[in-house]
Amino acid sequence: MKATSAQTAAGNRRFSTFRLFMGLIRYTPWLYSWNLFxxxxxxLVPILPGLVTKEFFDILSGASTTGFNVATVIALLLASAMARVAAILVGFLSDVHFRFRAAGLLRRNMLEHILREPGAKAIPGSPGEAISQFRDDVEQVEEAVSWSVDAISMIFFAAVSVYILARIDAQMTLWVFLPLVVVVALAQLSTGWLQKYRAASREATSQVTGAISEMFTSVQAIQVAGAEDRVIGQFRELNDTRRKSMLKDKLFSQALDSVFSNTVNLGTGFILILAGQKMQNGTFQVGDFALFVYYLNFVTTFIQNFGKFLTYYKQSTVSTERMGALLQGASGEKLIRKAPLYLRGEMPGPAEIASEAVPGTAFKGSAAAAGLALDELKVAGLTYMYPATGRGISEIDFTLQKGSFTVVTGRIGSGKTTLVRTLLGLLPPDGGQVLWNGHQVEDPGNFFVPPVSAYTPQVPRLYSDTLTENILLGLPNEGGRLQEAVHAAVLEHDVEELHLGLDTVIGPRGVKLSGGQAQRTAAARMFAREAELYVFDDLSSALDVETEQKLWERLFAGRKAACLVVSHRKAVLQHADRILLLKDGRLHASGTLAELLDSNEEMRRLWSGEIS
Incomplete structure (x- = not known):
């Protein structure tokens, strides 16, 4: 395991910005090619007006050899201008489409990876930092990839213009493109500073975003503690740090851009002086001078844009590393893995998207239809230790049978929640095996999802949406699914009392609901999944005795799935087919309630209420 992790981390470090760019280009090669074209x-369109401008002055000076008149030249200039306007319009449309898909793929793949990671390592930093990575770093890479089109297209222009200008005067042509060498050299020399200032500005932005998130989620705690002034003061300090780091980043980037521009301007001055001398000597015609001056504007733009692309590319290295940090050691190739974005037509429902929980299996119906109906779940040697404390669970063994009701109990801190979270893959196990019908589950986090299993945590995760959407979360309401789930969770009378019933918006984190209503809403969400295994973590802690009794009665009356329940409530323990008693992170004893009360002192003390 350690060797594999080290190899993965090393592979992620080798994932370069260039590979990221190439992956985004290969995602929609036809669109990138169309955009590049x-x-x-x-x-290239300005090449023609340059030649036409030369011809115009040649006509005026009597040096023309084409036989064109002034009217023809003006018509050609107008036609080329209209052609360039049309090309720019099409070019901007194709660029927007490419950029949107490139950014969409990066965000989609990062979000998918986070959602599939165990809960303990889903986000390595703060939510604010993650927001900055999803927003700022993706935008930086998107910008740089888009500018690669400009850089490549300008190279084509440079090649054609060099050919034309060199045929007129090779020395003058050298002076035209000499600034490009200076620009590239400066961009290379400034790499370290560019990356240093960009990394600092991104980090400062992440801290500010994170502070905003923490303030909004802790408003009541801040008010109760009377800490408003201290929190505002800390926020001002973070903003001041961000202002300074952003100023350095912007100042250095703009200074570099200014150096690029002035390098080009110096080259332009030399060209004008040299052109004047050549015209005095009679080796340079007015039309030649007009052509050089006309192309000079576009060559200047090319050199500035090429320098800007190099700057963006160097800064994208920081963004690539920051996005790679979200992968936590996984290969950077995950960022550019080809996946559908569903940008056209109707968005498919969850049931239409094949789950990757088990390779080759699409969970579009019941687990039984997918060949995953539960007969036996066996856990052997399951271990997880929290890195910060060294505490957790160790060498846990137990077996669940189809339709069984198993309760995990023990005093506070004995490892009950850690056990179920490790089993479900929400915490990455340090050891042990989980066998479903005799087959080892290699990736619990992606396997233990509906319709294989459904889980209700200690603290329900609810959203500021209607009660219906919080329960279904995108599932179609087929066959009375919603009503059955509401009934099973003993929520029907609460729904009747709500002003809009199931269409009531419950507010952020379900603040409009009581603790018991929030728990039963989470339970209804679980029942709507019709899973083979239901996992409850202290579900009834906020319920009154009567409501709790109804909930368990309804569950037992229609139960087909196996249940794994974390609880210390007597009503639950009395219904258990088997009880797993944990102590200090280990399986202290197991058996029926009667067996444990007869043989185990720890269980007797828990039952009598001597210990919590």
């Missing part, structure tokens, strides 16, 4: 066309 359009911008090559946009940059």
């Amino acid at each position: 359009n911008w090559i066309l946009i940059t």
Whole structure:
């Protein structure tokens, strides 16, 4: 396991910005090619007006050899201008489509990876930092990939213009493109500073975003503690740090851009002086001078844009590393894994998207239809230790049979929640095996999902949406699914008292519901999944005795699934087929309630209420 993790981490470090760019290009090669073609066309169109401008001055000076008149030249200039306007319009449309898909793929793949990671390592940093990575770093990479089109198309323009200008005067042409060498050299020399200032500004932005998130989630605690001034003061300090780091980042980038521009301007000055001398000597015609001056504007733009692309590319290295940090050692190739974005047509429902929980299996119906109906779940040697404390669970063994009702109990801190979270893959196990019908579950986090299993945590996760959407979470309401789930969770009378019933918006984190209503809403969400295994973590802690009794009665009356329940409530323990008694992170004893009360002192003390 350690060797594999080390190899994965090393592979992620080797994932370069160039590979990231190439992966985004390969995601929609046709769109990138179309976009590149359009911008090559946009940059090459000015070649014709340059030649036409030369011809115009040649006509005026009597040096023309084509036989064109002034009216023809003006018509050609107007036609080329209209062609460039049309090409720019098409080019911007193709660029927007490519950029949207590139950014969408990065965000989609990062979010998918986070959602599939165990809960303990889903986000390595603060939510604010993750928001910055999803927003700022993705935008930086998107910008740089888009500018690669400009850089490539300008190279085509440079190649054609060099050919034309060199045929007129090779020395002048050298002076035109010499600034490009200076720009590239400066961009290379400034790499370290660019990356240093960009990393600092991104980190400062993450801290500010994180502070905002913490303030909104802790408003009541801040008010109760009277800590408003201290929190505001800390927020001002973070903002001041961000202002300074952003200023350095912007200042250095703009200074570098200014150096690029002035390098080009110096080259332009030399060209004008040299052109004046050549015209005095009679080796340079007015039309030649007009052509050089006309192309000079576009060559200047090319050199500035090329320098800007190099700057963006260097800064994208920081963004690539920051996005890779979200993968926590996984290969950077995950960022560019090809996946559908569903940008056209109707968004498919959850049942239409094949789950990757088990390779080759699409969970579009029941677990039984997928060949995953539960006969036996066996856990052997399951172990997980929290890195910060060294506490957790160790060498846990037990077996669940189809339709059984198993209760995990023990005093506070004995490892009950840790056990179920490790079993479900929400915590990455340090050891042990989980066998479903005799087959080892290699990836519990992706396997123990509906319709294989459904889980209700200690603290329900509810959203500011209607009660219906919180229960179904995108599932279609087929066959009375919603009503059955509401009934099973003893929620029907609460729904009747709500102003809009199931259409009531319950507010952020379900603040409009009581603790018991929030728990039963989470239970209804679980019952709506019709899973083979239901896992309850202290579900009835906020319920009154009568409501709790009804909930368990309804569950027992229609129960087909196996249940694994974390609880210390007597009503639950009395219904258990088997009780798993934990102590200090280990399986202290197991058996029926009668067996444990007869043989185990720890169980007797828990039952009598001597210990919590």
